[in-house]
Structures are given as structure tokens and as C-alpha cells.
Amino acid sequence: MTYVMGRTAAEYARLRAQAKIWEGATAGLLDTVGLAPGARCLDVGCGPGETMRLMAERVGPAGRVVGVDVDGELGRTAVTALADAGHGQCEFVEGDVERADPVPDGGFDLVFGRLILLHVADPVAVLRRMWGWTAPGGVLVVQDYDMEAVAANPPLPVIDEWRRVFLGTFAAAGRDHRLGLRLPALFAAATGARPDGTAVAGRLDRMETSAPMLAATYRSITPAGISLGTVTPEEADRFQADIARAAVDQPDHQALWPLLIGAHRRR
Numbered sequence: 001m002t003y004v005m006g007r008t009a010a011e012y013a014r015l016r017a018q019a020k021i022w023e024g025a026t027a028g029l030l031d032t033v034g035l036a037p038g039a040r041c042l043d044v045g046c047g048p049g050e051t052m053r054l055m056a057e058r059v060g061p062a063g064r065v066v067g068v069d070v071d072g073e074l075g076r077t078a079v080t081a082l083a084d085a086g087h088g089q090c091e092f093v094e095g096d097v098e099r100a101d102p103v104p105d106g107g108f109d110l111v112f113g114r115l116i117l118l119h120v121a122d123p124v125a126v127l128r129r130m131w132g133w134t135a136p137g138g139v140l141v142v143q144d145y146d147m148e149a150v151a152a153n154p155p156l157p158v159i160d161e162w163r164r165v166f167l168g169t170f171a172a173a174g175r176d177h178r179l180g181l182r183l184p185a186l187f188a189a190a191t192g193a194r195p196d197g198t199a200v201a202g203r204l205d206r207m208e209t210s211a212p213m214l215a216a217t218y219r220s221i222t223p224a225g226i227s228l229g230t231v232t233p234e235e236a237d238r239f240q241a242d243i244a245r246a247a248v249d250q251p252d253h254q255a256l257w258p259l260l261i262g263a264h265r266r267r
């Protein structure tokens with residue numbers, strides 16, 4: 001398995017910051033599909049557990065929220081923090097969703113995955129598994145990026161460099177940086193029909209506030225980029241200096257973030 005973002009404390013902090021940014025888009029989608037008290041939820045590739053919290057708030061103490069992630073340390077830390085915050089209905093199962101079925105078929109009223117299909121070798125196979133875990137009458141919900149959108153206005157060379165290395169490393173690892181755009185087609189292939197609905201969330205922000213996330217994503221992908229030959233350590237150092245300078249010198253340039261594309265289908 002190639003997970004290009006790495007597993008460092010800095011990457012875990014970045015995932016938590018990223019989850020805050022997309023919290024409204026994810027909460028809106030959970031409310032669109034009508035997540036009710038008592039429902040059984042599965043978060044596939046749950047990471048730091050921020051979506052599990054949104055689920056727990058909606059299903060209440062009678063509900064059940066299970067997170068699955070290949071990163072056991074991250075998932076166990078997430079569930080401990082959720083329990084400390086009063087969400088005792090949350091559980092964690094360590095497992096690789098590309099290789100095994102860590103949960104029983106048909107067991108969940110909501111099966112959800114955010115920014116997971118982008119990271120697997122065979123997204124249709126994983127989506128087919130997720131459909132299998134969805135109970136009759138339950139709903140499958142996915143959110144994933146289309147990273148082609150990333151741009152600056154006025155244009156900035158440091159954003160071109162981010163695109164060269166970040167998107168290039170994804171491609172070199174055999175991953176599709178436009179996966180979000182393909183969600184309707186992936187649903188059709190994995191579940192037999194296109195989604196019931198889609199939702200697109202975006203973010204246009206000043207360079208001053210966008211630069212730290214761009215710097216963090218680039219930093220997390222750099223070790224994979226070095227081993228795949230898309231960036232050198234010297235280029236990576238230069239990028240970090242350039243993006244820090246851009247935040248100060250061009251604070252009001254606009255940065256367009258990846259689009260977060262959602263799709264849902266009831267079983």
C-alpha cells in the first residue's frame with residue numbers, strides 16, 4: 001500500500017485542521033441524507049475522527065459510530081478523545097479496507113468515507129465493499145477531492161511548484177488527483193447506479209491564510225516525492241521558503257483550494 005501523505009505528528013495536526021475547514025460541508029451532507037438518532041454509522045478511513053464526532057452528535061447515545069483506519073495509533077487516539085468528550089458510542093477497528101472486510105456486510109445505516117478513495121489503488125473495489133457494508137435502506141456517502149482546481153490569482157510560481165510536486169507525486173504513486181470528479185462514474189461501476197445526489201464545496205481564501213495548509217500538504221508528501229523522484233530535498237526546502245515569503249509578500253492574492261465533491265446513494 002502506498003500512502004503518500006505519511007504518518008507524522010505534523011500530518012496528524014494537518015488532518016485535524018483540514019477537518020475543521022470542511023466541517024460545514026460534511027455536516028451539511030450528513031444532514032441532507034437525514035442521519036437520525038439511533039443510526040449505526042461507519043467512517044471508512046476515519047483518520048483523526050472528526051467526522052465520527054459529527055456522526056455521534058447526530059445519532060446520540062442510542063446510536064453506534066465505528067471508525068475504520070489502517071493507522072491504528074491515529075484511530076485509537078481519536079476514539080479516546082471522543083470518549084473523553086462524552087461520545088462513548090464511538091468504536092475503532094484497525095483494518096486495511098483494500099485487503100479485508102473489517103466489518104460485517106449490511107451492518108450500517110450510514111457508510112461514509114472522506115478523502116479515502118483518493119488514496120487507494122482500486123477505488124471501485126473499495127466503494128463496492130462500502131456498498132456491501134450499507135444496510136438495505138441505508139445510505140452510502142463519499143466526499144473526495146478534485147485537486148485540479150488549485151490555483152492562485154494573480155498567478156504565483158510557488159503555486160505552480162505546489163501543483164508540479166503534489167499532483168506529480170499523486171500520479172507517480174498511481175493515484176488520481178481528480179478522483180472527486182469521477183465519483184458519479186465510480187458509484188455506477190461499484191453500486192450499479194449513479195448517485196442520488198452530489199454536492200460540491202470549495203474555498204477561495206487569501207494567500208496569507210492558505211499558505212500554511214499548502215506548506216503542510218507539500219511537507220507531508222515530500223518524503224514520497226523524494227522516493228518517487230518528483231522532488232529533490234533542495235527543491236522542497238526552496239518551496240518552503242518561497243511559500244512562507246508569498247504569505248508575507250502577497251497576502252491578498254487569492255488561492256483556490258481543491259474542490260471537495262460529495263456523492264450519496266440510498267440502498
Ligand SMILES: C[S@@+](CC[C@H](N)C(=O)[O-])C[C@H]1O[C@@H](n2cnc3c(N)ncnc32)[C@H](O)[C@@H]1O
Pocket residue numbers: 001003015019044045046047048049050051068069070071074095096097098099113114115116119120
Ligand atoms: C486524508 S486522510 C482522511 C481522514 C478523514 N477521513 C478525514 O477526512 O478527516 C486518509 C485516511 O485514510 C486512511 N487510509 C488510507 N488507506 C487506507 C486503507 N487502505 N485502509 C484503511 N484506511 C486507510 C489513512 O490512514 C488516513 O487516516
